[in-house]
Amino acid sequence: MGVIEIKGLTKYYGKVKALDDVNLTIEPNKIYGLLGRNGAGKTTLLNLLTNKIFPTKGDITIDGHTVFENDELLGRMFYMTEKNLYPEGLRVKEIFKWTQEFYPSFDMDHANTLCEKFGLNANKRIKNLSTGYKSILKIITALASNADIMLFDEPVLGLDANSRDMFYRELLASYNRHLKTIIISTHLIEEVDEILEEVIIIKKGRVILTRSLERLLSSAYMVYGQCHKVDQYISNRKYTGEQTMGGFKSAIVMEDTRDEALAQKLGLEFGMVELQKLFIALTNS
Amino acid sequence: MNNILKVIKYQLRDFRIGLIIFYGIISAIVVMVTISFKNLSNNPNVSVTFSGFGMATVIFIFIVGLSCFRDSFKFMQANNVSRKSFFIGNGITLISVAALMAIVEAILDNTLRHLFPYKGLFQQLYRSNSSVADFLWSFGLYAFFISLGWFITMVYYRSNKLMKTVVSLIPVFIIILLVVINNLTGGALGQGLVSLSASALGFNNGFNAYIAVLSFWVATAVLLGVGFLLIRRMPVKE
Numbered sequence: 324m325g326v327i328e329i330k331g332l333t334k335y336y337g338k339v340k341a342l343d344d345v346n347l348t349i350e351p352n353k354i355y356g357l358l359g360r361n362g363a364g365k366t367t368l369l370n371l372l373t374n375k376i377f378p379t380k381g382d383i384t385i386d387g388h389t390v391f392e393n394d395e396l397l398g399r400m401f402y403m404t405e406k407n408l409y410p411e412g413l414r415v416k417e418i419f420k421w422t423q424e425f426y427p428s429f430d431m432d433h434a435n436t437l438c439e440k441f442g443l444n445a446n447k448r449i450k451n452l453s454t455g456y457k458s459i460l461k462i463i464t465a466l467a468s469n470a471d472i473m474l475f476d477e478p479v480l481g482l483d484a485n486s487r488d489m490f491y492r493e494l495l496a497s498y499n500r501h502l503k504t505i506i507i508s509t510h511l512i513e514e515v516d517e518i519l520e521e522v523i524i525i526k527k528g529r530v531i532l533t534r535s536l537e538r539l540l541s542s543a544y545m546v547y548g549q550c551h552k553v554d555q556y557i558s559n560r561k562y563t564g565e566q567t568m569g570g571f572k573s574a575i576v577m578e579d580t581r582d583e584a585l586a587q588k589l590g591l592e593f594g595m596v597e598l599q600k601l602f603i604a605l606t607n608s
Numbered sequence: 609m610n611n612i613l614k615v616i617k618y619q620l621r622d623f624r625i626g627l628i629i630f631y632g633i634i635s636a637i638v639v640m641v642t643i644s645f646k647n648l649s650n651n652p653n654v655s656v657t658f659s660g661f662g663m664a665t666v667i668f669i670f671i672v673g674l675s676c677f678r679d680s681f682k683f684m685q686a687n688n689v690s691r692k693s694f695f696i697g698n699g700i701t702l703i704s705v706a707a708l709m710a711i712v713e714a715i716l717d718n719t720l721r722h723l724f725p726y727k728g729l730f731q732q733l734y735r736s737n738s739s740v741a742d743f744l745w746s747f748g749l750y751a752f753f754i755s756l757g758w759f760i761t762m763v764y765y766r767s768n769k770l771m772k773t774v775v776s777l778i779p780v781f782i783i784i785l786l787v788v789i790n791n792l793t794g795g796a797l798g799q800g801l802v803s804l805s806a807s808a809l810g811f812n813n814g815f816n817a818y819i820a821v822l823s824f825w826v827a828t829a830v831l832l833g834v835g836f837l838l839i840r841r842m843p844v845k846e
Contacts, residue, residue, distance in 0.1 A: 408683060408844065421618060422687060
């Protein structure tokens, strides 16, 4: 199955609280977006999930078994870190060979095909790769690992638009070939919102929202029109993310039902809210 | 267990090139010394004795210990290997390399003695030609030095900038402190330390290499034990 349960997870770095009593259930075979502003605690959470660091308090289990120093469970996860953990002197093909040792399902043919697609020379040493190609190496290794749970921390760092697009397509293809749990931490929300099923929003170390993308987007809507009329519409309603331009204004109303009659009377229009705008609205302040 | 074997395989591959180069150099020196000896032995006025390979091995194995932690630890973390598996795999590899080099050392000592007047480190210190004792002593010595190198790198990796400075300065402070105390006690501390070292190395009542073997293994066990405590919750750093 592969249900990841996070209970009461707290992490301090010295006196700084990076994560504060995080409780989460990550269901198997879904694509999660882990969203948050800089320093919100996204990387800390991913690092804790894979034992790169250890919690001050709390526990992480997969199917009821603790992840702490558990080779079997750790071997079911592949974590593409933002950092480079590969020896600089090794060649790309050697990285693949050794990853295959630790991930027996590693698909060498697929890795070589991806190298061709991304234009990565498998004979190059890590130290001779640019930042973008180091990211590509980690992406290819992750995608070819065929792990049940894949975690990506800022996977498209340093990639050009073409490579980013190819990554999203290959990620979806990998997911469709073999269902798996995927967690992507990224700031490029507009780019990933089409592939996400679930969204986790983290703010100042606390999870403030965890919901399916569909439910999240249907739980809010945009209203726009003349300023004073929008003000009239949103008064007594829960709203956020106001934006004014000239005499016009838009706002995100945090309700799932729209007051069509009132909007018609005021001459306002409705629109679907975008994940990025909702995210900005939820994480501002 | 599976991951432990994989860690051993990776580490041995990592050591392979270093070992080949080291023994390649040693072999070249042996050939040169043999040729030199053949030439010198024709001259009745010259008497020569060769030594020093043992010390070279000690330095080499210490450097191997120093260089084998950081990259391997990060690479194993990239592959989600638990720290426990990494520690056990690494420990087995270090001890195996120490054993391998001790076997080579014992064979080398025995062989070189027949080629030219040669005294290995063990023969010089313990005045014994026993190959078994030579192997056991070298094994303990190398296990200690490779573990020491590994431990030092681990301490540095674990430490933040301030701790690194503190750890680097501690030996200097200890030396200064010992010199001061030695002066204050009229040399008694120095004599005590020499006596302690002599006892640990088996020099107090004759030449007992097996006491030194025991001392090396106790020290190795302490280093590995503290090393395990250090690695248990060691965070990954770039």
